[in-house]
Amino acid sequence: MNGEPLLQVRDLRKRFGGVQAVFDVGFELRRGEFLGVIGPNGSGKTTLVNLITGFVKPDAGQVLLKGRNITGKMPYTIAGFGIARTFQMVRLFYNLPAYKNLIIPLCSSRFKKLRGGRYGERDDVAIELLDDMGFERDSLVPYKVAGSLPHGYLKRLDLARALALRPEVLILDELFSGMSMSEVASTLPLLEKFNQEGLAIMMIEHRLKELFRVVDRVMVLNFGIKITEGSPAEVMASEEVKKAYLGIQVELE
Ligand SMILES: Nc1ncnc2c1ncn2[C@@H]1O[C@H](COP(=O)(O)OP(=O)(O)OP(=O)(O)O)[C@@H](O)[C@H]1O
Ligand SMILES: [Mg+2]
Incomplete structure (x- = not known):
C-alpha cells in the first residue's frame, strides 16, 4: 500500500508579525496513512493546514503532492489536485x-x-x-x-x-469539536473505512483518546515547532509532550 510519499511537507515557515506560527515543520504522508496532529492552543496546527491547502502563503518551505511542487498555489487549485480539508470554524452556505x-x-x-x-x-x-x-x-x-x-x-x-x-488527501481540523459522543462514534468508522481504501488522512484533534485509537502516527507541535513524531504510545510517553501540555494547564490556573 505504501510507496512514494503522496504528500511531502518540507521546512514550512510562517510568521504573523511577532508570532512565529510555524517554524521549519516537515513531514510525509503516504497513501492509506492516518496521521494525527496534536499540540496546545496556538501551536500552529491550523496555520500548518492553511499553508498546505493554499489559504496562507508560506514564508519558506515546500509542499509537494506526488512529487509536484504545489507550494503557494490557490486553494481551489490545490483542492482540484486532490487535497480536501475541513475547517475548525465551519464554513458553509x-x-x-x-x-x-x-x-x-x-x-x-x-x-x-x-x-x-x-x-x-x-x-x-x-x-x-x-x-x-x-x-x-x-x-x-x-x-x-x-x-x-x-x-x-x-x-x-x-x-x-x-x-x-x-480527495486523495483529507485534512481534518478539529472535526470532532462540537460533536456529541455518538456523532464521534459513528464518524470514526467512516474515516477508518475511507482510510483503508487508500485515503491519506491528516487529523488535528484535541480529543486524544479517539484520535489515538485510529492513527498510525502522531506529530506534536508546540510554539510552531514540531517537537516529536511517533506512534501514539511513543508520543504519550514523551517527556517533552507532557511538558508542552502541562504548560497549558499551568497557564489556565
Ligand atoms: N491570520 C493570522 N494573523 C495573525 N496571527 C495569526 C493568524 N493566524 C494565526 N495566528 C497566530 O499564529 C499562532 C498559531 O495559530 P493557529 O491557529 O495555527 O494555532 P492552533 O494550533 O490551530 O490553535 P488552536 O488549537 O487554538 O486551534 C497563534 O499565536 C495565532 O494567534
Ligand atoms: Mg486551530
Missing part, C-alpha cells in the same frame, strides 16, 4: 439546503474526471453522501437550510463536502 452545499465539489472538474466525464445526478449523489454521514435520507434533514441544523450536523456536512471532492 448557511442559506442553502444542506445537500446543496455539496454541489460545488460535485460540479468540479476533478469529480467529473473521476466519474468518466459525467456529473451524474448530482442531487442524488449529494443525498447519498449525506446518508453515509448519518443524515437520514428519508427525513427532512438533508433538505433543511444548513443554518438551521445543530453544530454536530454542520461538522458532518463539512466532512461530506470535503469527501465529495473524492
Whole structure:
C-alpha cells in the first residue's frame, strides 16, 4: 500500500508579525496513512493546514503532492489536485439546503474526471453522501437550510463536502469539536473505512483518546515547532509532550 510519499511537507515557515506560527515543520504522508496532529492552543496546527491547502502563503518551505511542487498555489487549485480539508470554524452556505452545499465539489472538474466525464445526478449523489454521514435520507434533514441544523450536523456536512471532492488527501481540523459522543462514534468508522481504501488522512484533534485509537502516527507541535513524531504510545510517553501540555494547564490556573 505504501510507496512514494503522496504528500511531502518540507521546512514550512510562517510568521504573523511577532508570532512565529510555524517554524521549519516537515513531514510525509503516504497513501492509506492516518496521521494525527496534536499540540496546545496556538501551536500552529491550523496555520500548518492553511499553508498546505493554499489559504496562507508560506514564508519558506515546500509542499509537494506526488512529487509536484504545489507550494503557494490557490486553494481551489490545490483542492482540484486532490487535497480536501475541513475547517475548525465551519464554513458553509448557511442559506442553502444542506445537500446543496455539496454541489460545488460535485460540479468540479476533478469529480467529473473521476466519474468518466459525467456529473451524474448530482442531487442524488449529494443525498447519498449525506446518508453515509448519518443524515437520514428519508427525513427532512438533508433538505433543511444548513443554518438551521445543530453544530454536530454542520461538522458532518463539512466532512461530506470535503469527501465529495473524492480527495486523495483529507485534512481534518478539529472535526470532532462540537460533536456529541455518538456523532464521534459513528464518524470514526467512516474515516477508518475511507482510510483503508487508500485515503491519506491528516487529523488535528484535541480529543486524544479517539484520535489515538485510529492513527498510525502522531506529530506534536508546540510554539510552531514540531517537537516529536511517533506512534501514539511513543508520543504519550514523551517527556517533552507532557511538558508542552502541562504548560497549558499551568497557564489556565
Ligand atoms: N491570520 C493570522 N494573523 C495573525 N496571527 C495569526 C493568524 N493566524 C494565526 N495566528 C497566530 O499564529 C499562532 C498559531 O495559530 P493557529 O491557529 O495555527 O494555532 P492552533 O494550533 O490551530 O490553535 P488552536 O488549537 O487554538 O486551534 C497563534 O499565536 C495565532 O494567534
Ligand atoms: Mg486551530
